Amino acid sequence: xxxxxxxxxxxxxxxxxxxxxxxxxxxxxxxxxxxxxxxxxxxxxxxxxxxxxxxxxxxxxxxxxxxxxxxxxxxxxxxxxxxxxxxxxxxxxxxxxxxxxxxxxxxxxxxxxxxxxxxxxxxxxxxxxxxxxxxxxxxxxxxxxxxxxxxxxxxxxxxxxxxxxxxxxxxxxxxxxxxxxxxxxxxxxxxxxxxxxxxxxxxxxxxxxxxxxxxxxxxxxxxxxxxxxxxxxxxxxxxxxxxxxxxxxxxxxxxxxxxxxxxxxxxxxxxxxxxxxxxxxxxxxxxxxxxxxxxxxxxxxxxxxxxxxxxxxxxxxxxxxxxxxxxxxxxxxxxxxxxxxxxxxxxxxxxxxxxxxxxxxxxxxxxxxxxxxxxxxxxxxxxxxxxxxxxxxxxxxxxxxxxxxxxxxxxx
Amino acid sequence: xxxxxxxxxxxxxxxxxxxxxxxxxxxxxxxxxxxxxxxxxxxxxxxxxxxxxxxxxxxxxxxxxxxxxxxxxxxxxxxxxxxxxxxxxxxxxxxxxxxxxxxxxxxxxxxxxxxxxxxxxxxxxxxxxxxxxxxxxxxxxxxxxxxxxxxxxxxxxxxxxxxxxxxxxxxxxxxxxxxxxxxxxxxxxxxxxxxxxxxxxxxxxxxxxxxxxxxxxxxxxxxxxxxxxxxxxxxxxxxxxxxxxxxxxxxxxxxxxxxxxxxxxxxxxxxxxxxxxxxxxxxxxxxxxxxxxxxxxxxxxxxxxxxxxxxxxxxxxxxxxxxxxxxxxxxxxxxxxxxxxxxxxxxxxxxxxxxxxxxxxxxxxxxxxxxxxxxxxxxxxxxxxxxxxxxxxxxxxxxxxxxxxxxxxxxx
Numbered sequence: 036x037x038x039x040x041x042x043x044x045x046x047x048x049x050x051x052x053x054x055x056x057x058x059x060x061x062x063x064x065x066x067x068x069x070x071x072x073x074x075x076x077x078x079x080x081x082x083x084x085x086x087x088x089x090x091x092x093x094x095x096x097x098x099x100x101x102x103x104x105x106x107x108x109x110x111x112x113x114x115x116x117x118x119x120x121x122x123x124x125x126x127x128x129x130x131x132x133x134x135x136x137x138x139x140x141x142x143x144x145x146x147x148x149x150x151x152x153x154x155x156x157x158x159x160x161x162x163x164x165x166x167x168x169x170x171x172x173x174x175x176x177x178x179x180x181x182x183x184x185x186x187x188x189x190x191x192x193x194x195x196x197x198x199x200x201x202x203x204x205x206x207x208x209x210x211x212x213x214x215x216x217x218x219x220x221x222x223x224x225x226x227x228x229x230x231x232x233x234x235x236x237x238x239x240x241x242x243x244x245x246x247x248x249x250x251x252x253x254x255x256x257x258x259x260x261x262x263x264x265x266x267x268x269x270x271x272x273x274x275x276x277x278x279x280x281x282x283x284x285x286x287x288x289x290x291x292x293x294x295x296x297x298x299x300x301x302x303x304x305x306x307x308x309x310x311x312x313x314x315x316x317x318x319x320x321x322x323x324x325x326x327x328x329x330x331x332x333x334x335x336x337x338x339x340x341x342x343x344x345x346x347x348x349x350x351x352x353x354x355x356x357x358x359x360x361x362x363x364x365x366x367x368x369x370x371x372x373x374x375x376x377x378x379x380x381x382x383x384x385x386x387x388x389x390x391x392x393x394x395x396x397x398x399x400x401x402x403x404x405x406x407x408x409x410x411x412x413x414x415x416x417x418x419x420x421x422x423x424x425x426x427x428x429x430x431x432x433x434x435x436x437x438x439x440x441x442x443x444x445x446x447x
Numbered sequence: 448x449x450x451x452x453x454x455x456x457x458x459x460x461x462x463x464x465x466x467x468x469x470x471x472x473x474x475x476x477x478x479x480x481x482x483x484x485x486x487x488x489x490x491x492x493x494x495x496x497x498x499x500x501x502x503x504x505x506x507x508x509x510x511x512x513x514x515x516x517x518x519x520x521x522x523x524x525x526x527x528x529x530x531x532x533x534x535x536x537x538x539x540x541x542x543x544x545x546x547x548x549x550x551x552x553x554x555x556x557x558x559x560x561x562x563x564x565x566x567x568x569x570x571x572x573x574x575x576x577x578x579x580x581x582x583x584x585x586x587x588x589x590x591x592x593x594x595x596x597x598x599x600x601x602x603x604x605x606x607x608x609x610x611x612x613x614x615x616x617x618x619x620x621x622x623x624x625x626x627x628x629x630x631x632x633x634x635x636x637x638x639x640x641x642x643x644x645x646x647x648x649x650x651x652x653x654x655x656x657x658x659x660x661x662x663x664x665x666x667x668x669x670x671x672x673x674x675x676x677x678x679x680x681x682x683x684x685x686x687x688x689x690x691x692x693x694x695x696x697x698x699x700x701x702x703x704x705x706x707x708x709x710x711x712x713x714x715x716x717x718x719x720x721x722x723x724x725x726x727x728x729x730x731x732x733x734x735x736x737x738x739x740x741x742x743x744x745x746x747x748x749x750x751x752x753x754x755x756x757x758x759x760x761x762x763x764x765x766x767x768x769x770x771x772x773x774x775x776x777x778x779x780x781x782x783x784x785x786x787x788x789x790x791x792x793x794x795x796x797x798x799x800x801x802x803x804x805x806x807x808x809x810x811x812x813x814x815x816x817x818x819x820x821x822x823x824x825x826x827x828x829x830x831x832x833x834x835x836x837x838x839x840x841x842x843x844x845x846x847x848x849x850x851x852x853x854x855x856x857x858x859x
Contacts, residue, residue, distance in 0.1 A: 105543065122545050126565065131517065133534050137611065153538065153565035155815050157849065197813035199549065218854040222810035398634035401609035403567050437569065439851035442630040 042118045043173050048088045049115055052263060055370055056081045069174040069255045070262050072366075082260040082367050084304075085115050085267055089311040096312065101278075107162060107271040113308055115267050116170045123197050124165040126155045128271050132279045132431060137400050138412075142419060145429045147286065149276070150404055152437025156189045156219065158405075159272065159435045163297055164190035164257070166268030171255050172198060180204035180245060181257040182230075182238035184294060185216040185358040186436055191257055192225035202226045204245070204254065206237040215443040216358075233352050233361045234294075259295030260367040266304065269297045273305025276431065282309075282320045286431035288380070288424055290414050292407040293327040293336050294362035296371035298433065303374040323431070325380040327371060328414040330355035332387060333363055336371055340382035345369055356444065357390055357406035359435060381423060389413035394441060397434075405441040408434030454530045455585050460500045461527055464675060467782055468493045481586040481667045482674050484778075494672040494779050496716075497527045497679055501723040508724065513690075517541075519574060519683040525720055527679050528581045535609050536577035538567045540683050544691045544843060549812050550824075554831060557841045559698065561688070562816055564849030568601045568631065570817075571684065571847045575709055576602035576669070578680030583667050584610060592616035592657060593669040594642075594650035596706060597628040597770040598848055603669055604637035614638045616657070616666065618649040620773075627855040628770075645764055645773045646706075671707030672779040678716065681709045685717025688843065694721075694732045698843035700792070700836055702826050704819040705739040705748050706774035708783035710845065715786040735843070737792040739783060740826040742767035744799060745775055748783055752794035757781055768856065769802055769818035771847060793835060801825035806853060809846075817853040820846030 051060045054073035061073045061083060072080030092112050101109040107128035111117050132147045139146040151159035168179060168191065178201045181191055188205035195203040202224040209229045211217050220227050230240035238258055248254040259265065280286065291299045306322055309315040315322075329337050333352035347368025355361050365371055375382055385393075393416070394409035411432040418424040463472045466485035473485045473495060484492030504524050513521040519540035523529050544559045551558045563571035580591060580603065590613045593603050600617035607615040614636040621641045623629050632639050642652035650670055660666040671677065692698065703711045718734055721727040727734075741749050745764035759780025767773050777783055787794055797805075805828070806821035823844040830836040 120548060122547055125543060125545055126562070131537060133537055135534055136532060150538070150567075152567070155562075155564070157569075157815075157851065193813050193815065196811055215851065215854055219850065222807070222850060222854065223813060223815075224811050395634070399608055399636050401605050401635060403569075403605065403631075403635075437851075438631065438634060439569065439627065439849075439855070442627055442634065443851070443855050 043116060043169060044118045045173050046087070046115050046117055048092050048112070050086045050088045052083045052085055054081055055084045055367065066174040068252055069171045069176040071256065072261055082266070082370070083263045085263050087113060087308070089308060093312045107165065107268065110271050110274045113274070114166060115264060116166060116173045119169055123169070124161070124194065127161045127165045128154070129275065130154070132276065135400060135402065142415060143426045144415070144419070144424060145427060147429070147431045148402060148434055149272070149431060150402065150408070150434040152403055152434065156186065156193050157437040157439060158186035158190065159269065159298060160186040160190035161193070162271055163187070163265030163268040164194050167257055167262060167264030168194040168198065170264030170267070171257070171262065172200070175252070176255040177201070178204070178254055179257045180206070180241060180254045182206040182234050182241050183216070184208070184234040184361055185211070185440065187259070188225065189216055189219040189223065192220045192223035196224040204228070206230055206241040208233050208237055215440050233363060235349070235363050259297055266297055266301050269301035270305040272298055272433070273302035274309070276302065277306070277309055277315060282315045284429070285320060286323045287321070287428040288326055288430045289323040289433065290326045290328060290411040290430065291433045292357065292360055292410045292435055293329055293371065294359045296327065296336065296365055296367055298435070299325055299327055300367055300370045300374050303378065322378060325374050325378040326414060326418070327375055327380070327382045328410045329384050330357055330360045330387060330390060330410065331384045333361050334384040335363060336365055336368065337382040337384040339368060340372055340375060345372060347371065355390070356387060356441070357410050358440070358444070359407040360410060381418070383414040383417055385410050385413035385417060389416070398438070402434070403438045404434035405436040405438055407436060408432065455528060455581060456530045457585050458499070458527050458529055460504050460524070462498045462500045464495045464497055466493055467496045467779065478586040480664055481583045481588040483668065484673055494678070494782070495675045497675050499525060499720070501720060505724045519577065519680065522683050522686045525686070526578060527676060528578060528585045531581055535581070536573070536606065539573045539577045540566070541687065542566070544688065547812060547814065554827060555838045556827070556831070556836060557839060559841070559843045560814060560846055561684070561843060562814065562820070562846040564815055564846065568598065568605050569849040569851060570598035570602065571681065571710060572598040572602035573605070574683055575599070575677030575680040576606050579669055579674060579676030580606040580610065582676030582679070583669070583674065584612070587664070588667040589613070590616070590666055591669045592618070592653060592666045594618040594646050594653050595628070596620070596646040596773055597623070597852065599671070600637065601628055601631040601635065604632045604635035608636040616640070618642055618653040620645050620649055627852050644766075645775060647761070647775050671709055678709055678713050681713035682717040684710055684845070685714035686721070688714065689718070689721055689727060694727045696841070697732060698735045699733070699840040700738055700842045701735040701845065702738040702740060702823040702842065703845045704769065704772060704822045704847055705741055705783065706771045708739070708748065708777055708779055710847070711737055711739055712779055712782045712786050715790065734790060737786050737790040738826060738830070739787055739792070739794045740822045741796050742769055742772045742799060742802060742822065743796045745773050746796040747775060748777055748780065749794040749796040751780060752784055752787060757784060759783065767802070768799060768853070769822050770852070770856070771819040772822060793830070795826040795829055797822055797825040797829060801828070810850070814846070815850045816846035817848040817850055819848060820844065
């Protein structure tokens with residue numbers, strides 16, 4: 036039961052905030068205004084990343100476990116913002132990796148599923164937005180805006196209204212009008228506008244239409260990787276994976292459906308922080324290989340990986356049933372590609388037919404997940420067929436959302 | 448992480464199964480076939496209830512906590528069926544009571560919400576069906592059928608497919624065709640048929656169409672209270688409430704949206720079992736007053752309560768936006784009414800307008816719940832206006848499902 040009150044404040048163990056490309060420290064430790072992109076790279080800048088005083092945290096935590104706060108707040112020592120009202124986000128995170136006997140048999144690997152559908156808006160976006168919105172508020176933000184490919188806009192609306200902020204301003208692609216995402220965002224008090232065919236186009240319109248408010252700080256841009264809080268929220272998946280499996284029994288592969296890539300980069304960041312805290316030893320424990328999955332219809336990350344680039348070049352999306360994968364660019368492309376390569380992972384594009392088929396297979400196996408999650412099963416099948424993932428490997432599929440919107444989408 | 452394997456078996460501490468009206472023991476301890484309604488009352492019979500060897504369990508558990516199995520299985524000592532495969536239902540239950548600061552202020556009571564939306568199919572029905580399907584299988588059932596007002600059919604489909612049983616046979620009201628419930632049930636392998644305007648009509652058609660298979664045991668009827676397992680699953684909400692609040696700080700009122708009433712009766716049964724186990728002392732701890740809520744358009748329980756009846760007489764439903772409340776009869780009416788009266792509670796009908804308004808209020812307060820849950824907030828407002836619930840009372844609203852289907856319903 037969640038009862039006591041707090042006051043929103045920055046984690047005093049934040050060491051600095053650095054540019055993800057140059058590593059330069061771009062902001063003072065006490066943030067007097069919400070953090071955006073870096074100032075050191077050419078405009079609009081590159082994503083900032085929070086760095087903690089890990090030695091201090093290591094000493095203080097010692098060998099004890101994590102905190103006792105509910106959900107993701109048990110990892111508060113490594114989150115940038117603390118002291119949230121207890122009813123703010125006690126219901127986010129702590130999803131469990133569950134082994135599927137039937138899918139294990141069917142795919143010849145030791146198969147685990149981490150289903151994010153139990154989060155309050157039914158997706159992993161709740162992790163990032165719960166932390167991102169809170170961090171923004173701790174730095175003085177009064178109202179947020181973002182373009183969305185669906186779930187993120189709903190989550191931003193939810194956490195805005197939970198702090199009684201003015202309704203989040205959410206830009207959705209034109210064809211989302213009247214659909215579940217639209218109604219959800221409005222239920223949670225958002226002001227919803229429509230523009231373009233996907234998140235990139237909607238974001239462009241949003242930034243032009245609100246240039247003045249964004250410049251003055253009246254509005255804060257919560258786009259993927261445009262501020263460092265969402266990454267911090269998403270990394271809690273990494274902490275949970277290590278707690279759940281144990282450091283010595285981590286998955287050999289983590290297969291992740293990649294839109295903006297916050298979760299992929301976040302999970303890897305969590306592993307690095309745990310290494311610094313002495314809770315994971317890379318000389319003794321093998322870290323998982325990270326696999327990015329996209330739809331063949333919109334695969335900028337997969338293309339960049341196989342071309343050997345160190346950044347992601349935008350593509351023209353042909354559209355995909357997996358809303359969250361309809362992301363034609365990636366401002367953190369360099370981080371996604373570095374994560375895949377450092378981990379010894381790979382990048383896989385799967386067809387629309389394979390995604391839809393995998394969605395049905397998950398359902399018949401009693402797994403309530405969305406098309407984005409289904410793409411990871413489609414990728415596993417491909418990696419098995421290609422011999423890249425060996426028989427008996429321990430594989431974790433990240434199922435990023437529940438099944439409702441995918442089913443609802445079919446009617447539109 | 449959930450990994451090891453088991454074998455489905457009955458809890459050896461089941462003492463007997465008794466008729467909920469006469470108390471007669473109608474079945475032997477070793478159940479050689481699935482349990483249905485009692486044989487002692489006039490056909491079709493009345494609900495059976497599982498009774499445990501509570502002294503034995505009390506001695507064995509001692510002062511230790513509950514088990515360490517995931518979700519509702521931590522209460523395995525008081526569940527009728529054990530040894531399920533670990534991937535069967537690790538994701539059911541353990542929803543948390545969260546205090547809402549804003550709704551506390553708005554309603555002048557100390558307000559807590561228990562949101563069941565994090566269950567795998569997004570509703571509290573997962574609790575009942577996870578246990579009901581498993582108990583049926585432990586007693587030899589091979590395939591299940593049920594009429595549904597929505598969520599129950601989806602949950603029955605999910606747990607059937609998780610045990611690789613033949614697709615659950617689900618009868619839905621005609622107007623559910625093509626909607627989210629229909630698609631969900633089919634995703635989880637159900638065979639869906641349509642009949643009538645609501646669950647009562649659909650159930651009648653189902654029982655006539657499959658009389659032979661039901662009589663021979665080829666099909667087992669999982670209708671609300673037609674077998675005792677669903678009640679056992681639902682009672683886990685009661686265990687969680689006591690664990691969450693603590694025995695000395697239980698809510699003064701629990702407000703519950705009542706269709707068939709399994710949860711209301713189940714929560715009360717849990718309290719009685721905890722008393723017998725010495726974990727709750729009714730001389731020292733006040734038990735919550737239980738409030739049943741229905742829509743004015745379909746309020747058989749409310750009518751029976753205020754007429755002073757000891758059973759519920761069917762009504763003609765005029766339909767309600769709260770699908771789960773569109774239940775024109777209640778075979779366990781005697782149990783529902785006894786629970787309300789023993790607890791010193793009451794029964795409240797709320798208007799459709801009040802339900803829809805409360806749904807919007809929940810949304811604006813960042814609570815992702817369905818129309819059925821919203822009916823409890825509408826009831827609280829009415830009880831406050833009538834002076835029945837005093838200022839400062841500790842109130843728990845049971846929010847039985849997430850917001851997706853209610854939002855999806857608006858388009859149909």
